[in-house]
Amino acid sequence: MEAVLFDLDNTLVNRKQAFEQFSRKFIDRFAAAHNPEHRLRLVEQLRAADRNGYREKRELYEEMRRTLPMRDEATTAEDLLAYWFAEFPSCTVAMDGAELVLQELKSRGIRIGCVTNGSARAQYAKLDQVQLKGYFDAVIVSEEAGVKKPDRRIYEMALSRLQARPENCWFVGDHPEKDAQGAAAAGLRPVLLLTAPAESGPLLPEGTLTINKLQELLPLCTGPFLRF
Known part of the structure; x- marks a missing residue:
């Protein structure tokens, strides 16, 4: 990865x-x-x-x-x-387990990116508030990028900054369309964080992993799911 x-x-x-x-x-x-x-x-x-x-x-x-x-x-x-x-x-408050997960990924030598829709002013201020910005090798905000998720181009911008190949990258988010479908269209493996009761909506792309809390991501990163 x-x-x-x-x-x-x-x-x-x-x-x-x-x-x-x-x-x-x-x-x-x-x-x-x-x-x-x-x-x-x-x-x-x-x-x-x-x-x-x-x-x-x-x-x-x-x-x-x-x-x-x-x-x-x-x-x-x-x-x-x-x-x-x-x-x-x-x-703004950090999601439970957010810093622990970022620390562990960083310790494994895995590059870390953030792709978010919103205004640059608001999104960077949130990262500053929870003191997570220093973990990222690339942060892409839609206002600066000129495109929003699920447009595949915003993911491709992040991959370019990270100098990473999509087939060797995962994208973790909470929205089935904007996160899971958008990431899959750009060639990344989607991981959907289930933050609300399941509702009818867009189908998840084939190969999407689901987690109930961020900490569940870490064992997946070393398990049998590293390949599609």
């Missing part, structure tokens, strides 16, 4: 947990909640609108400005978006 590449959100960092914390802070800062029950409904409204991170942020906060009762009617969508960029990274 030459390299292991990772998704970021809900793979190396617990984005769901981070957004739960951020949602409460956001509603307390901007929304005019009438009582604790109303506050909880507004928090849930924001969480649902976020679609687990698969929502363009400007669109999301323009919607929140239109639909949330504001403490201050002078607040703009730009104010809400600025608060996202300023505050969300500080809510």
Whole structure:
């Protein structure tokens, strides 16, 4: 094995947990909640609108400005978006086992990459918050790359930086389409981290491995699964 590449959100960092914390802070800062029950409904409204991170942020906060009762009617969508960029990274926490897995892969001489969709500002800030950036030999963010997962070109950019061949690399992520299907199309072996109950959706590519926690990756890297 030459390299292991990772998704970021809900793979190396617990984005769901981070957004739960951020949602409460956001509603307390901007929304005019009438009582604790109303506050909880507004928090849930924001969480649902976020679609687990698969929502363009400007669109999301323009919607929140239109639909949330504001403490201050002078607040703009730009104010809400600025608060996202300023505050969300500080809510970021590493996924259980993330640093242990990266340390072990690095000790084995395996190159490590990260391929993530999002803004460069937000994604690098998350890596800084959890102090994982130093483990990576290459980090590719879609905003800088000009293409997003599952476009095979973003994986090929990472492989080029890593000077690695796709048939000797794995990609670990939590999304069946954006991570597993995209990686397979680029010739990498997909490893799907199961972070939520299974739902009907896109079929996994042939040869996809599944894990329930990151630590389960390590024995696979030395087992019979190294070849497709």
